[in-house]
Amino acid sequence: xxxxxxxxxxxxxxxxxxxxxxxxxxxxxxxxxxxxxxxxxxxxxxxxxxxxxxxxxxxxxxxxxxxxxxxxxxxxxxxxxxxxxxxxxxxxxxxxxxxxxxxxxxxxxxxxxxx
Numbered sequence: 001x002x003x004x005x006x007x008x009x010x011x012x013x014x015x016x017x018x019x020x021x022x023x024x025x026x027x028x029x030x031x032x033x034x035x036x037x038x039x040x041x042x043x044x045x046x047x048x049x050x051x052x053x054x055x056x057x058x059x060x061x062x063x064x065x066x067x068x069x070x071x072x073x074x075x076x077x078x079x080x081x082x083x084x085x086x087x088x089x090x091x092x093x094x095x096x097x098x099x100x101x102x103x104x105x106x107x108x109x110x111x112x113x114x115x
């Protein structure tokens with residue numbers, strides 16, 4: 001997961017009985033807005049995109065995309081320095097090096113545009 005000033009990205013795993021993405025996003029955005037009354041409105045982009053992960057390779061590409069997003073938008077030079085991300089957890093588990101993607105476009109996500 002990564003949270004940016006006007007949008008966020010995350011990957012959810014559903015059990016098959018609850019797959020209403022739109023309702024979940026509506027609830028998250030609404031609750032966040034109510035908890036943050038001093039933030040400008042609207043806070044979030046008005047739309048959302050869902051993507052069904054097809055296989056392990058697709059999962060890894062999307063995890064990479066999410067963790068590189070603060071770098072892509074110019075907020076930081078390295079994913080490790082963005083506090084509102086799961087990237088640090090992935091580093092502590094050994095899934096990434098702490099300098100992964102710093103200052104370069106990561107090959108696995110080249111040409112992906114999920115904004």
